[in-house]
Amino acid sequence: MAIQKKGSAEWKGSLKKGKGVVSTESGALKENPYGFNTRFEGQPGTNPEELIGAAHASCFSMALSMMLGEEDLExxxxxxEATVTLDQDDSGFYVSKVHLQTVAKIPGADQTAFDRAAKNAKEGCPISRLFNAEITLDAKLEG
Structure with a gap:
C-alpha cells in the first residue's frame, strides 16, 4: 500500500529579497510565509528545517507509541522535540544532523522496554528513514 501526501511551495524573487509561501494538501499549512529572513535571520514565518523538525518529531512520537504497543505498553x-542542524561546507548548506529529545509518561514501563521501543522508533519512523530515501525529480521550464 502506498499513501501519498502533498506539500507545496511557491517562491518569487531572488534568494535574499524573495519571498515564498508553503502549503499542505490537508490545509494544516496554508500559504505560510518563508524566506531568507525567516530561515537565517530569525524573522516571523517558517523555514524548511523547522518543518522537517516538526515532521520528524511527530512521526517519531507516533512510531514510539506503536513500538510501545508492541511491548504491551500504552x-x-x-x-x-527535533532539533535540525543546518551547516555549511564548501558545497553549500546542508542538514548535518537531527537530534530527537523525547519525554514519555508510560504507566508500568521499565527503562529496558522504553529504551528498546525508543531505539526501534528512531530507526523505523518513516521520516528517519527519509534521510536515506531515493529522491526523484521532474523539472519543467516554462517559457
Whole structure:
C-alpha cells in the first residue's frame, strides 16, 4: 500500500529579497510565509528545517507509541522535540544532523522496554528513514 501526501511551495524573487509561501494538501499549512529572513535571520514565518523538525518529531512520537504497543505498553503522553542542524561546507548548506529529545509518561514501563521501543522508533519512523530515501525529480521550464 502506498499513501501519498502533498506539500507545496511557491517562491518569487531572488534568494535574499524573495519571498515564498508553503502549503499542505490537508490545509494544516496554508500559504505560510518563508524566506531568507525567516530561515537565517530569525524573522516571523517558517523555514524548511523547522518543518522537517516538526515532521520528524511527530512521526517519531507516533512510531514510539506503536513500538510501545508492541511491548504491551500504552503511553499517557509522548513529547518530542527535533532539533535540525543546518551547516555549511564548501558545497553549500546542508542538514548535518537531527537530534530527537523525547519525554514519555508510560504507566508500568521499565527503562529496558522504553529504551528498546525508543531505539526501534528512531530507526523505523518513516521520516528517519527519509534521510536515506531515493529522491526523484521532474523539472519543467516554462517559457
Amino acid at each position: 503511553p499517557e503522553s509522548i513529547n518530542t
